[in-house]
Amino acid sequence: MLDELNEINPKALAADGFEGAVIGYVENHHHPAVLLYDSEECIRILVERDGMSEEDAREYFEINTLGAYMGENGPLFMNPLRTDAAKAIIQEWIAKQGHNRCWYYPDLFRQLADLFGIECPDPGLPPEEEFKKGCDQYRQEEYSKKQ
Helix, strand or coil: HHHHHHHHCCCCCCCCHHHHHEEEEEEECEEEEEEEEEHHHHHHHHHHHHCCHHHHHHHHHHHHHHHCCCCCCEEEEEEECCCCHHHHHHHHHHHHCCHHHHCCCHHHHHHHHHCCCCCCCCCCCHHHHHHHHHHHHHHHHHHHHHC
């Protein structure tokens, strides 16, 4: 692929050290073909290769990689949508039966938050009476749909 890009645009620049994050190349009629990298993979490389924390890796990446002006031949970085994994998490919840598919499902939201890199504090269980009220409300809503 790099040979193909080099034929199309021999001036295309690479982001040193992020070879494992190359997705491909992008082009259009108004811009030369340039390398395309997965931003999340670049951050993972910084964490694993350089021993950075995820927070430090993100900061380093934003300042030193995204912030580096390399001209029109510089690489582009994308943040891929994690829709397949999100669909799988939701599908797993849909497949649950009975009380396992109750109104209270913090694990589902924790998995989705982790997938998208969102900090999700543990909501903990509500007080027992509030929990039972939620269960009753969920049951009533579900049974009213079936009538």
